[in-house]
Amino acid sequence: MTLLSDISTPDNPKGPTGETLAIRGGQPLSGEVWVKGAKNLVTKAMVAALLGESPSVLRDVPSISDVAVVRSLLEVHGVRVVDGEEDGTLHLDPSDVESAHMEEIDAHAGASRIPILFCGPLLHRLGQAFIPDLGGCRIGDRPIDFHLDALRKFGAVVEKLPTGIRLSAPNGLHGANIHLPYPSVGATEQVLLTAVRSKGVTELRNAAIEPEIMDLIAVLQKMGAIISYEPNRVILIEGVDKLHGYDHRAIFDRNEAASWACAALATDGEIFVRGAKQQEMLTFLNVMRKVGADFDIQEEGILFRRGESLRPVTVETDVHPGFMTDWQQPLIVALTQAAGESIVHETVYENRFGFTNALVKMGANIVVHPHGLQEGPRRVPRRSLEQAAVINGPTHLRGAEITVPDLRGGYSHVIAALTAEGESVVKNVGIISRGYEKFFDKLSALGADFDVIG
Template structure:
């Protein structure tokens, strides 16, 4: 039985066992789709997951005249007839995605103007677009604010410049890359993000003909070119989804093999997973079989630990929420210091309702200070365990928090009701059929 219901009754207490397949990264695929606008010929993107974010970006590209042909796991994107979309058409997608801001650079190059509606995304903290707009202004864009959104124009070709980000923002780094590759002259970006998805986007742009040099000190140099071609690219596997299934195995005392998972992008997570007591086995595909990682709970007690999130190559903030559920079952006191999004620990209130013992603090716990330490945000957590989790009624707060609630419900005693599952469809492909294959017990609410 599978369902697309936005609410589920989930009966916990059964270890998840079996295998799931994870495809292209949700944090790369939509950006690679946007990059296709820059090409003078069609692009082909492979290993594409069937998630809501791909649907949203497909609609946005279609509004701008990009023809998108969809086959299972493959997108062909033809930008030969890129055109202006009306503000009211774009505003249909207002609040559902933050991708429109990343379309600005490519559209300024192709059309000389762009429009940004109200942006959506998960409510996990302040994610201003100031970094984006400041970078575009420095490259020659003009920004006009109107009631329906922001209008950008570039009367002249965008030009290279020197930019230093106040924080290594993934989105702002992507913005500069997408805008600078066709800009006149050279762009130097300092304090850039270095996530694997950034590296994969750079690989896409390099295939198109871009000149990009990545240095070891978070500096990226881009030399603008006059024309880019289409690309043919296999998207890297979603390391964030792979880690979510690993945490589900740990919290439910299960055994899950994630097909498609690769060791390299998960190095930091795997170290933490082992320290907390989980076991894993890596198949790097050397024998001709698909790459995969098997994650399992070996029995016995899990180990409490101190953890701080950080930008890559640190422990990713998107790994934190699923792992916190597993840490409620660890023996001792765990400390989690969230250093990327100030409100990402808000989801723990529901876990406490289920029986967890989690206390939030405004102080920077864990050994180092961060930019939230003096700003009155509850961004550190002390988790005492192990605690028995009991069924509860839950409302999905955001993408990773929502998946974490699923894990908690599957680990709890009794039947929980989880509402607002639509958010999870943004980043997890076929997650209900996958849960079914792993032996989870659920039904539409």
């Protein structure tokens, strides 16, 4: 097998987005992988370091392109970022924070949406912030209105420019009463990062309560913030005058752990996911049990295997504590091997089933209903944007030429190719480096047969 580096660096923050793999499937994936800190926490904790008046230490940081992007943006703003002696440790010193030129921010942001979360900390430190045009995976509309509306309530002045959005806080920022229309993870993070140093008390209702949010709260509390969580998605933040640095080990990446679990099921293999924890994956593990997976929960991680013939399931994606939208794509690959009809209701993003076109090309029996299914009992309230995918199996997947559309869909395409008989050519796999550390190395360790051909 020929390997190119799949580790992003500050000099190459977007990662190897043009790479193409030739994958020979039909063999089980077996072995061990290690999952580090969650992408959805690590990048936000790095931004939080801007709020401190002393250096911070963040541990279990994965080497992924999203981390490289945030690192570059922090350095553009004068934060000194140094790798620690321990693998995956970053030292972040915000002593010399300064304004950055629009062009520099735009150049380093790439396709990331992370710059929006710099706004609160930069408004506190510098009195101004700039957001370039935002990119990311093309899985549906992710408006930043929630973010901008919240920042306005804190007292920020928002000015839209041809190249992006400039924000200022001529009178400083103050506490606010905010009710999110939807428990958005990003908007909740925005409020937390802004409220901790705003004068007065902020009450956030309909907040996201994902484990990564709770871990960000833990980071901020270590820095000196006063944050309490009440029932019914209410978070109270008492603003403080100053914060100091933190020393924190990031929560493990639930999305990566679930992805490898689904890979074990799809390929009829056995994968030990070192670093995975039961508590944060309860909902996922319940679905695994229903689908017929066999898993062994250990202190150091969780072992996943098929165990028996896979059974069909009905799943509805939802915000935590529901079934994560990021979990449904690799799960669908596994469900192509289940005997019977499975249904996945996607209620979070309106365009996340596009990846199934490639699975159908490979022989899967999947029908997408663009307006969802109206019949049948539901736990999650129906949303106007939702879709449904009906998967009938088991089907024998066969090799095909496919192009990766986004992060989770791309991972799912690779696993489908490893499940299929024959050779597949998978293009644009570099985007997977946004969320999966040393992806090629891990595939190799699990016995995957592939070459990097371009």
